[in-house]
Amino acid sequence: MSDRDVLVRARGLIKRFGGFTAVDGVDFDLYRGEAFGFLGPNGAGKSSTMRMIGCVSPPSEGELTILGGDPVKDGSAIRAHLGVVPQEDTLDVELTVRENLLVYGRYFGLPRRVIRERTEQLLEFVQLEDRARDKVEPLSGGMKRRLTIARSLINDPDILILDEPTTGLDPQARHVVWDRLFRLKQRGVTLILTTHYMDEAEQLCDRLVVMDHGRFAAEGSPRELIDRYCSPEVLELRFDPLLKEAAAEKLKDIPSERTEVLADRILLYVRDGDAALAAVRSLGLEPMTSLVRRGSLEDVFLLLTGRRLED
Secondary structure: OOOOHHEEEEEEEEEOOOEEEEEEEEEEEEEOOEEEEEEEEEOOOHHHHHHHOOOOOOOOEEEEEEEOEOOOOOHHHHHEEEEEEOOOOOOOOEHHHHHHHOOOHHHOOOHHHHHHHHHHHHHOOOOOOHHHHOOOOOOOHHHHHHHHHHHHHOOOOEEEEEEEEEEEEHHHHHHHHHHHHHHHHOOOOEEEEEOOOOHHHHHOOOOOEEEEOEEEEEEHHHHHHEEEEEOOOEEEEEEEOOOOOHHHHHHHHHHOEEEEEEEOEEEEEEOOHHHHHHHHHOOOOOOOOEEEEEOOHHHHHHHHOOOOOOO
């Protein structure tokens, strides 16, 4: 892609809070019309990076260019071309669905006619036209999330920033939101998102980075990262707890790229899961349950960031 397609460029980007470095010298280019994801455990630096891109937190060091402008000097002008979907819905529950869009559009100084036209288009886009006159409070979580997305689009943004867009939603609502976001990408809107759902990242992201301790641990498309860091298949074995330790010792004889012994199961990262399972049984081992599945982005994430919990 040409430089004209680069909407966000960062070089040596650093964000400090006192003596703590939240983002530690990262480089990236985000291109027009792509969906780019920031993945990482809590405290990895995702939100700090997103806040700098959203022009609400200035960089401590490094270079950051957004839509050709400087987020410190040109923050107001840049924000006029951004849409933001925060992790928590900040809708006005006392207003109707339609009124939430009409009022929000005025913050951008848009003509009332334009706001009215876009409001009706967006309500149809997020499938809320039948609820336009309803108050926000009784809406389901999925409906509120779709309304928040619609509101973020009222200024026809070039970049849509989404922080955990489907957290707390049931599977049906998540898939509706994914569908709307995919349609936006088809229209040429650039999506920048954080998510803890690996299946969401696989579904939505053209490219992503895995962040850990303020740095990029890996970067690429979901498929590239899986191919680079994970085996084609994973064999999951569950044994009687009393036999698991002895089984784990015997499994060292099974050829695998990596073996993980967890509290409840043993994972063998292999090229052929069925062949590996046959090899397990040839050793006289019979697991209580066995599962052969493809290597996933979640496997990559856990390899790169560990299985620890962060506050």
